[in-house]
Amino acid sequence: MSGERYSFFSLLRETLRGHTGWKPAWRKAAPQKAYDIVIVGGGGHGLATAYYLARRYGLTKIAVVEKGWIGGGNVGRNTTIVRSNYLLPGNVPFYEQSMKLWEGLEQDINYNAMVSQRGVLNLFHNDAQRNAYIRRGNAMRLNGVDAELLNREAVRAKLPFLDFDNARFPIQGGLLQRRGGTVRHDAVAWGYARAADRLGVDIIENCEVQGIRVHDGHVTGLETTRGFIGARKIGLACAGNSSRVAAMAGLRLPIESHVLQAFVSEGLKPFIDCVATFGAGHFYVSQSDKGGLVFGGDIDGYNSYAQRGNLPVVEDVLEGGMALMPRIGRVRLLRQWGGIMDMSMDGSPIIDRTSVGGLYLNAGWCYGGFKATPASGLCFAHLLARDEPHAVATAYRLDRFGKGAVIDEKGMGAQPNLH
Amino acid sequence: MRLTCPHCGPRGLEEFSYRGDATVRRPSLEAPEEDWIAYVYLRDNPCGAHKELWYHGSGCRAWLVVERNTLTHAVHSVNAVSVEDAP
C-alpha cells in the first residue's frame, strides 16, 4: 500500500522537503497465485470496479491485470465529457448514478480529477430535433436529472460566436445539462488506481491475458504473460477488446470494435465555457484547462483494432467545426488519435454474467464509456460481489439482444457503426 | 484507406459505406431462433483478417466483399458480392 492522503498539509510538507517523500501512486504489484476476483483491464472501468469492490463491498483479494500500462486504453484517449442526458429508461438512472459519483469522486478517492461541471449543450436546428430533445429533456427531468431547453437567444448569450447568421442549418436552440461537463481523463485512472491500491488491490501492469481457464463450466483462472493467475471470479472490463478476450472463453458477443478519432488543438486563451455538440454535423467540442480545444465527431465506421483513423472523418469533423464556429479557422490542430470502441448492437452497454460460470462481462460501451466510469465500476462490483445486477443496471443484460429488449437510443437497429 | 472496386478501380473511403461481417448467413425462415439471433446480433469481431461487406454507394452501387486486416487496415482483396457466396 502506498502513500498517504493528499492534503494541503502533505503538499506543504513535501514542498519544503523538495518533494522527496512522495510515494508511488500505486505499487508495481507482482501477481500472486490466486485471487477471489481478477479484473481484466486496467482502464477506468476495471480500476473503478476494483476500487468499489474493496471500498463498498469489503473484498480485498482482488487483482487488476493490464496488458500495458494502466489508463492506456479509452480512459486515456477520450474527449473527457461527462453527462447523463439520456432518453431511455434503461439508461437514464445509470448515467445519473454515474454523474452523482463524479460529483463526489475527488473527495471519495482523494484525487483531484478536475471534475468540471461546465455544462453540456446539445444544439438543435429544426423542429423535429427540438421535439426529440424536448422528449429527452423531459425524460431526464422525470428521472430527477437536470435539463433546460434554451432558445436561440439563450444559446447566443452562452456561445455568441457560433454561426447564427450564415449557417446552412441555422441554430434554433439547445438542450443544456448544466451538471454535465468534463473530467481530466488520465487522472480518473490514476486516482482509482491509487485509491484501490491503498485498499490492498493488486494492480498488475504489463500482464496480458492469453487464455481463460474453465473447468466444469466455471472459470478457474487466467493464463497471462506473467503466468497463471487463479481466480474464483473473473470480470472482463476491456472494452475495445471485449470480443477478443471473451473468445478465449468461447463466447461470441453482440459487439464490433470500431475506431473513434479524437482531436486537440493548440492551447488558446479560454473562450468555450461548456461542452457543445453540433446538431447538423458530426462535431462536439470543449476547451481544456490547458486551453486546447478538445473535439471529435463520428466513428470511422469500419471494424478496427488500430488506434488511428482516416482522413475522411477528420475532414467531416472539421467541416462541422467550421460550420458551427467559423472563428476557429486559424486555430491549428495539434494532435489526432484513435481509440477502439466496443460498438454494441443497440448502442448501449452490457454489465452481466455470461454463460460461463464465474465469468462476468462489462462491455459494449460504444463511445459512452468514459462518462460511465464510476457507475460502471460500482455496478460491475455489485454484480461481482452479489451476483445480482445493481438496481440502476438491470437493463444491461446480455440476453436483451436475443429477446429484443434492446436499449436503442438512436433507433438505428443492429448495426453497430450507425449508433 | 482505399478500396479497389472491381468495377470502378481504386477509390477512397468516402465513396463507400460499411456493413460489417460478410460471413454471417441469413437463416431460413424455419431455422431455430438461436440462429436468427446469432445472424442479427452476434459477431466474431476478429483482430486480424476480416471478411466484410462494403457498399460502393457513391460509385457503381455494388456490394463488395472485402478481406481486410482490422489491426493493420491492409486490404487483401475486394470482390463484387455477386462473385462471392452471398451472405
Add this chain to the structure above:
Amino acid sequence: MAEVLLPALPVMQDRVTVGALTLALLPEQEIVSVRPFKGHFEAVTDTVRKALGVMLSDSFQEETGSGGYAAFRAGHNQWFCRGPEGGNLTARLATLCDGRASVTNQTDSRVRLLLSGGGAAAIAAKLVPVDLHPSGFETGRVALTLAGHIPVVLICREPRLHYEFMVFRSLAQSLFDDIHIAMNGGIPNSERV
C-alpha cells in the same frame, strides 16, 4: 400564360467564366438507363449496338456511335445510353429490348455541366478524388464518383481541358456553385497546365 408546360433551367446561370475557365450548362440530351435482365446481356448489347451503333462496354469508357448516340457504363449491370433530344430514345429502347432489360428514362434526372479551359483538370481535381492524369483518364473515360459531397458522373471530353459533370437535377445548383468556387480559387502553382 400559355396552356403548355415549359421546361425550366436546373440552375440559375447557364455559364460562368473565371479567367480562361468556363463552366457551362450543357443542352438537354436524352439519357436512358439500360439494365439487362438475367441471361439477356448479349441480346440487349446486340439490340443497342444495332439501334445506336454503340457497345455496352464493361470498362468505364464511353462508346460513341453515329447520329450523336453514345453509351457508357453507369453502375454495376447498368448503362446509360444517350442521344439527341426528341429522339424518343427511352420508348425506342424499351420497345427494342422487349422486356429483356429494364429501360428507364433519366433525361430529367441528370443535368450536365461542362468545365472547360486551361487548367480545367486542376479545378476538377479539387472536387473529384480520382486520378485525372491523361494517361489513365483520357477522352471518353467515365468515373462514377463524388465531387465534394455530391455524387457525379465525370466524363473526360478532352484531357486537361474539358470535363463533363453529370449530376442529379436537385443537386445541380450546389454543384455549379462548388465548381465556381473552385474556379475562383485558381490553379495551384505546382500544376502543369
Add this chain to the structure above:
Amino acid sequence: MSRSLFRGLAQAGGRAFRHGGGNGIDTDRQIRFTFDGTSYVGHPGDTLASALLANGVRLVGRSFKYHRPRGLLSAGPEEPNALVELRQGPWREPNTRATVAELFDGLVASSQNRWPSLAVDALGVNGLFSPVFTAGFYYKTFMWPASFWEKVYEPIIRRAAGLGRAAEEADPDRYEKSNAFCDVLVVGAGPAGLSAALAAAQSGVQVILCEQDSLAGGRLRCDATLIDGRPGWMWAQDAERRLSEMPNVRIMTRSCVFARYDGGTYGVLERVSDHLATPQDGQPRQRLWRVVAKQCVVATGGIERPIIFPNNDRPGIMLAASVRTYINRFGVVPGRRVIVYTNNSDGLRTVADLQRAGARVVAIVEASAHPSKAAQDLASRSGAKLFANATIANTFGRLGVTAAVIRDNYGKEHRLGCDLIAVSGGWSPDIALTTHHGTRPVYRDDIAAFVPAPNAANQDLHVAGVASGVMTDRDAFESGLAAGYLAAGKTGCGDGREQTLTSPSVVDEAYDIIPVWHGLDAENMRRAGKAFVDFQNDVTAKDVRLAAQEGFQSVEHLKRYTTLGMATDQGKTANVNALALLAEITGRTIPQTGTTLIRPPVQPVALGALAGAHRGKHFKPHRLPPTHRWAEEQGAVFTDNGLWRRAQWYPRAGESNWLETVNREVQTVRNGVGFCDVTTLGKIDLQGPDVRTFLDRLYVNAWQKLPVGRARYGLMLREDGFVFDDGTTARLSENHYVMTTTTAKAASVMQHLEFCHQCLWPELDVQFISVTDEWAQIAVAGPRSRDVIRQIVDPEFDLSNEAFGYMAAAEVTVYGGINARLFRLSFSGELAYEIAVPARYGDSLARQLMRVGAPYGIAPYGTEALGVMRIEKGHPAGPELNGQTTAHDLGMGRMLSTKKDFIGRRMAQREALTDPARATLVGLQPLLPDAPLVSGAHLLPKGAEATAASDQGWIASSAWSPTVGSWIGLGFLQNGPARLGEVLSVHNPLAGTVTEARVVSSVFVDPEGTRLHG
C-alpha cells in the same frame, strides 16, 4: 531588467546582427514589419525569427507555466519558445512559430501569454511558486471543498490557461482542398529527398516532391557545405531546376506532409498565401491536398536536440545547427560572444561558421571525455577555450543570457560572459511519418537516436537521409538515390531506363556522438535551478524525476503526468531527452524505457484548411425540388429536410403569424384544393419478372395480388424486427413498379434494396433505379382536386371515381402528350392525387396549377400544413418512425403476413416487440381545446407523481388542428389502445407545465375514410 542588454540593443540598431548576405534572402530589398508595436526592417526570404534576430530582438515569448522569458531555440518548425500572434483582427493566428512565419511587407506580430508586456510579465511570479507547482501538483490539491473547483480554483487556472488568443470573428480567408495522385511521393527536398526525386523521376514514374519550407535544400541551405565544389544550396537549386523541367515531376513547396493515412493516402497542407499580406483574388489561404501515392520516400531530415542543464532556457541559448542556419541562410549572426556546447561532432561545425560571421567563440564545451581533434583545431584557430568532459552548470541573464558557468573536467567552475550559447545534443531523425501507422521506432546506440523500425519501411514506405539514421551528407545523397530507384521500381510503372545517377562529391566528416543528455549532477536534478526538458510546457528534469518517483515510469505515464511533449511543438526537441533522463533515473536502458508514438499531424494544421470550402452556406449541398424557384417567388418560408430545402408555408399579405398561414392552407385543402411539392419522397423504379416476390420480401404485407394500375401502402422492417420505413408502391404494368419512400430514408432504402438484391436474393430477376430526380411529383389534394387534375391530364384519360378510384395509378399524358404519372394517393385524407411530370416541367406545372385551380381557390401548401393534416389522419411519419418503434406500436401488427418470408419477420415475432405493455400509438386531445399539446411532453396517469416510475409514454407529434378546432397529438402510451377515453397528465417539466389530455382514436378527421374515396 538587464540594462546592459537593452543598452546594447539600442546601440546595435536595426541591422546590427546582419553579417552579410544569406543564401535564402534578398538583401537588395527591404520590407517593414512590426513586433509588439515596434517597427523593424527585414528582407524578402526572412522568417519573422531571422528578421527579429537581425534587429537584435532576442526576447520573443513567455513560457506556459512559469512565464519565463524565452527567445528562439531553433530556426525551424520544431520551435517550442518563439510563439507569437501573427496578424490582427479576424486574421489573428495565435501560437504562430516565428521560425516558420515568412516575412511579408506589413507583417504585424505580437507576443502572447504575457501581461502587461513581454519584458515585464506579472505571471512571472509563478516561477517563485515553482517549488509547489511540480508535476502532478493539480491532482493532489484543490479538492476541498468540492464546490470550490468550478467556483474558485478552475476559473483561476483557466485565466492562466492557453497561449495565444483565437480570433474573435469568423476567419475571412478561404480554404480549399485538392486531390493528387503519383507513383512516388518524396517528402522533403533536402539532399536525400532531392536525390530520391531525381532517381524516381529518371525511372519515368510520376513523382510529387513536397517540401514544407519555401525553398528546397534542407540542411544544404543551412550549412556551409561544399557539394561538387560549390555551396550546397547551389546544388539544391540546380537539382530543383532539373526536376522542374521534367514533365513527370510536380514540386510542391510550402507543403507539409502532415499525416500518413491508410492505403497510401497522405495529408498535405500547402500554405498558398501565408507569405503574402493578403491572398490574391479568390485564392485560398491554404490548400489541403489528399495525395495518393503508390510509394513514399520519407526524407524529412532530423531535429537537433538541446542538452538539459540548469537555466538552459534563456533567450540566447539556441540549437547549434539553428545558429548556423541563421548565419548561412539568413545572414544573421545571433550573438557576438558565443559558447558552443556539444556532445557530437556536428555541433563543432558551428564554431567556424560563427567565426566567419564575425562572432567571437569564447569557449567550446565538449561532453566527450577527451577533447576531439576537431575541437582542438577549432579552439586553436579561434582562440576559444576548450573544455572537454565538461558541462554548463548554470547561466545568467534575466531577459537574455549574459554569462554561463562551465564546470570543467575537474569540477571547477568557470564563469564566462556570453550573449549566445549554441547547444547541440545530437540529432534525432524526424521519423514522425514512419510511426503514424503504429510502428514503433528502434533505438540505435551508435547515433544515440531512434530510427524507423525496419518494418516501418515495408511495402510502400522508404526512408532516406538523416530521417533513416544516416548522418552524413554523402550518405544522404546515396540513400536518397537508392530509395528513389527502389520506390520507383516497386511501383511497376517505370520505363526501365538505366539508373545512371550518382552522388555528387562531398567533403564529409563522420558523425560522432557521446550519449550525454544533461549536465546535471544528482544535487542539481533535485533542487538547483530549473533545467528544462520541455521548454514550452516548463517541464524540468526535476519533474521527470518526481514523476518516476511517484511511479509514472511508463513513457506514456510520464508524458501525461508531466504534460511533457504535449505543447504546440509536441516535444520535437524534448521527447528523446526526456526518456533518456527517465531511463537514467529508473536504471533502465533507453530501449527498455521505450518511446511514445508520434501522432499526426507532423506540424499543426489550421482547422479551416481541414474543412476547406465546405463552410457557411456551403457546409452541405442543397437539394432543391423542381418548384423551388417558383416557391421563392411566392414568398415561401423554407425548412431543411435532410439536404432538401422545402417550402414550410406560403405566407400571404395580411397574415399575422405562421399559424394563421398554416391554418388557412389546411382549410384550403379540406374545403377546396391545395397542392404541395412531394418530389422529395424517394422514388424507385423497379422492373423485372420477380419484382412482386422482391416486394413480398421487402414489405411486411402481401404483394402478389396487386393489380396493374393500383398502388398499395407498404411497411418495411429492419431485420431486427423494428420498423424501417413506409411508403406506397404502385404497379404500372405487368413487371413495372414504382416505389415511394420517406424523404428521410430515401438513400438508406435504396442501399437496403441493393443489399437485399445483391447479397440476399441474387436469384431474383429484378432491376431498379432511383427516379427521385426524374419526376416532379406534386400532391393535389382537396374535394376539388379532381376538377383541377382534369384540366391538367389529357382528356382521353378517364378520371372518374369509377375508372380511377382511391389507390389507382396510371401512366398518363398531360398538356397534350407530355408523359406523366398519376396516382390517387392521399396523405391528407381528402380526395387527392399525386401527379408526376418530367422534372424540367415541375416549375411550370406549379404555375399551371395556380392558373387552372384559381376558380376553385387553389393554394400551395407547405410541409407544415402537410404535417397538420397527416396528424389529423393519424398517419405515422418521422417522429413515429424513429427506428425504436415496432409494427405493433404503430397499430399495424396485423399487417405482418404469416404466409411468406420478409425482412424482419422472425425477429418481429419476439415477445418484447409485441408486448401489449409497450407504448403504442394513440391520439390525444387536450381537455381544453386551446391548451397546447407539446411534442416531447410525457404522458403520466392523471394525478400521478412526476417521476420516471409513472412515465407511461410521450407525445410524438402535435399540432393545432383547424379542422377539429383543437390541439391534437399523436403519442405513444403503454397499453394505449385499451385506454381510449382515459384522461392523462401531460408533463413538460422543461417548460414547467402539466396539462391534461384525453386518449382518443389516432384518426381525428373522417375516420371512415369517406372523403378520400370521394
